Structure formats: C-alpha cells, structure tokens
Amino acid sequence: MVVTKGEMIEYSDISGCYTLRPTSTHIWRILQKFFEPEIEKMEVEECYFELFVSNKSLQKEKDHIQGFAPEVAWVTRSGDSDLENPIAIRPTSETIIYPKFSKWIRGHRDLPKKVYQYCNVVRWELSNPTPFIRCREFLWQEGHTAHATKEEADIEVLQILELYRRLYEEYLAVPVIKGKKSELEKFAGGLYTTTVEAFIPNTGRSVQGATSHCLGQNFAKMFEVKFEDEKGEKALAWQNSWGYSIRMIGVMVMVHSDDKGLVMPPKVSAVQVIVINVPHNDSDVNRKIENACLETVEALCAMGIRVKQDPRDNYTPGWKYAHWEMKGVPLRIEIGSRDLENKQVRTVRRDNGAKVNVPMAGLADTVKVMLDDIQQSMFLVAKDKRDACVQVIKTWDEFIEALGQKKLILAPWCDEEEVEKHVKAKTKEESGACKTLCSPIDQPEMPEGTLCFASGKPAKKWTYWGRSY
Numbered sequence: 001m002v003v004t005k006g007e008m009i010e011y012s013d014i015s016g017c018y019t020l021r022p023t024s025t026h027i028w029r030i031l032q033k034f035f036e037p038e039i040e041k042m043e044v045e046e047c048y049f050e051l052f053v054s055n056k057s058l059q060k061e062k063d064h065i066q067g068f069a070p071e072v073a074w075v076t077r078s079g080d081s082d083l084e085n086p087i088a089i090r091p092t093s094e095t096i097i098y099p100k101f102s103k104w105i106r107g108h109r110d111l112p113k114k115v116y117q118y119c120n121v122v123r124w125e126l127s128n129p130t131p132f133i134r135c136r137e138f139l140w141q142e143g144h145t146a147h148a149t150k151e152e153a154d155i156e157v158l159q160i161l162e163l164y165r166r167l168y169e170e171y172l173a174v175p176v177i178k179g180k181k182s183e184l185e186k187f188a189g190g191l192y193t194t195t196v197e198a199f200i201p202n203t204g205r206s207v208q209g210a211t212s213h214c215l216g217q218n219f220a221k222m223f224e225v226k227f228e229d230e231k232g233e234k235a236l237a238w239q240n241s242w243g244y245s246i247r248m249i250g251v252m253v254m255v256h257s258d259d260k261g262l263v264m265p266p267k268v269s270a271v272q273v274i275v276i277n278v279p280h281n282d283s284d285v286n287r288k289i290e291n292a293c294l295e296t297v298e299a300l301c302a303m304g305i306r307v308k309q310d311p312r313d314n315y316t317p318g319w320k321y322a323h324w325e326m327k328g329v330p331l332r333i334e335i336g337s338r339d340l341e342n343k344q345v346r347t348v349r350r351d352n353g354a355k356v357n358v359p360m361a362g363l364a365d366t367v368k369v370m371l372d373d374i375q376q377s378m379f380l381v382a383k384d385k386r387d388a389c390v391q392v393i394k395t396w397d398e399f400i401e402a403l404g405q406k407k408l409i410l411a412p413w414c415d416e417e418e419v420e421k422h423v424k425a426k427t428k429e430e431s432g433a434c435k436t437l438c439s440p441i442d443q444p445e446m447p448e449g450t451l452c453f454a455s456g457k458p459a460k461k462w463t464y465w466g467r468s469y
C-alpha cells in the first residue's frame, strides 16, 4: 500500500483509524495556510466548537439525521458507571453550532455571521474503510455562515467552491469539475449542494472532493436562527455550510501515484528535493562529494526550497533512489565524482523520470524553475488523462458501453429523480451502482430537441454520471 510504504499513514488497531505521519500532516498544513487567509478576507472567523453533542440537540435535526444515525458514535460510560444520558461525538457540527447562532444573532446588524473550524469528526463507517478516503475519525475544515438574504448566501457558496477548486488544482495538481448535486445526491438538510468532483482514471471511479451547501432556511427554522430586519420584523436567516477533509490528500495520492510509489506535487511536498551522494573509493574524493552535497543543501535552503540530504552510509545509492521515489519526492539530485569534475549535478524528476545535468553555478535558480515546471506538468498530465476518460453520450446503449469502459460519462438528462433511481437500479452489480456525480456549473450548449439518454424526455441539463467512492 503506497500510503504506508510512502510513510504517510500508520494503521491503528481500530479499523478505519489512522495515524497521519509528518508527510501527510505537512500537506494538511499547507492547504490550511492557503485557505485560512482567503476565508479571513471574506470575514469568516475562527472558532472552536466542542467535540460532544447532547442527544437532545442531535435529535433536533432528526428528519435528515435519520439516514446518518447508524454512523453516529456515542459515549455511554465513564469508568465503571453508565452515563445517565449518553452523549454523541460530533459527526459534523450543525447541531452544536446553530443553537449558538440562535443566541448570537438578534438583529440584522449581527449578520452576516461567519465561522469556521479545523477539527476532527467521527463517523462510524461500516463499509470498507480506506485511508484518507473513508475513515472513522478524520480531520476536516467546516464553515458555517448565516446571512440576511438568499442572494448573499448564493454568492458565498460559489466563492467557497472556487477556493476548493484552487486547493485541488493549484496545490494538489488534481483537476476537478465544479458542479451541482442532484436532488437525490444533495445534503438532505439543505436547499442545494455544490461540489468539486475528481476522477481516478485507474479505477474509473469519481470522488466527491469537497462540498459547499446552501442550507436555505431549514436549519434556521429548526434552531430558531432568527433576526429582526430593518422594518423590525422577525425573519429567518439564510444559512450555508461548507467543508473539505483529509480526503483531499487521498485523492491526490490516487491521481498521481505510479508503480514506484507516491508522486508529490512540489507545492505540498514536505521534502521537495533530496540530495544523494554517490560514494567513491578514494576518501579524499568522497569528502569533496560530501562537501558539495552540503553546499547544495545550503544553497537551495537559502532560496526557500525544502531540501534534505540522505548521507546514510549503510545504504547504497540505488536503495536510496528507490526509497525517496517511494516517498514521492519531486526532484532528486545526485552528486558523484564525475559531477564534481564537471562542476555539475545530476537531477532526476520523479514525475517523468527525466534526467538532466545542471551546472552548480546558479543551481538554486534552476531548481526553482524545475519545481514550478513539475507542478504545472503534473496538473496538465492529470488533466489530459482525466479528459481522455470523459465520454459524451446521447443514448442508453452508448451509456452502458461507456460505463463498461470505466468512463466519466457526460449525458443529457431530464433531471427527474425517478429516472435517476431507475438508472441506479439498472446498473447495480458487483462494482456498485452508477449515479449522478454533478451537473457542471459551466453547462455545455444543449441543442434544441436534445432528449434524455435514459427516459427519452426533453433533456434539461448536462450531467456527469459514473461510479464513485
């Protein structure tokens, strides 16, 4: 498994629970360092909300909690005694935060109210736990906001979605599609759900990358998030919630890894460059090689490049190459006696294996350019691969054929729930049912008279279909 061999994850003795090792934690932190200032510009404020939620609060939203109830974990005992009232561990924080909103929001001047937190949540998944993708405890960011008008809430939903797209595309080099979920697939408690969807070509499966919901006034009704408007009348707030989790890291791993292990995009990689000395029989030459390695590390470090050397003499260079390749380090620098003579180093790119000799003079500048190029090219390669899997279809037969070829299917659809359920049922077999992924926000043109591929009724929108994680 690449995430254990690549030293991102350590398994625990509880199924679905994992230790995040420094390599993963570093990625998580970099994503946060981009995201936090962006939402703070939007005046979203950081808070910390408690881990536990009472049964009473949780039950307040029981209408849509119903489907999720089997996943809620409970504390029922302390020491030897049973708790009189068991308490739940947050699976998400709506039922913790909205009672506070109800207290904090009185008049229109208290709006908008915007908070976020980075924290852990627990969902007791019963089906195949997968590191990063489906965990019982995971880290996430959740944002919760309340607005005076729907228009204002609508704008924010898409602003956040755009930030999620940038996290994927600019940091993780993973192409995503911005779209809207169908009525069947949306968060049941909300008005509508937007998503960034990624695709894993190797398995032909899609994955919901992050979501931004407009909750409408449903939660405001349940939790009495009300305010007095300018006319002195009581009105319900319009709410949004949005989140991304460590699943992002899992998507990055699945999109870029190859048979040698992880491939890290330079922007998020804890180690961007690994320097390896190629030893020589002559100890004098050896000392010079080691010095050249040290100087290289210092020069790159001074340019803000995250560089490390592996001077261990109990491993061969070949072993070290494989080791750092497994960990996905974007660029390797090898220095041997011939490199010294030629005043150069040998560079090897992790993403495409390209080997180039680079002069020692101005090395740090060259490396900077190379890392930028790796970042760019990883995104473009991933995008080409993803695009090559997209299949536009018009008929049921074309749909079934494309599904068999593990494609990401774009089809004209009538947008009727019954039809979606029917497609799901008809495609249900060992690899799981095919469902709607999203209707892209950028809709391709729909020629007059286009019919739904599944029902033959007039098509209303282009929608992506496929199997998903």
Ligand code: 87F
Pocket (backbone or CB within 6 Å): 065, 068, 069, 071, 072, 091, 092, 093, 094, 123, 141, 142, 143, 187, 211, 241, 242, 243, 244
């Ligand atoms: C599991 C157990 C209980 C998902 C759950 O998407 C409740 C839930 O409400 C639950 N799994 N959800 C939906 C979460 C909605 C929303 N929360 C804030 C997000 C983003 C962050």
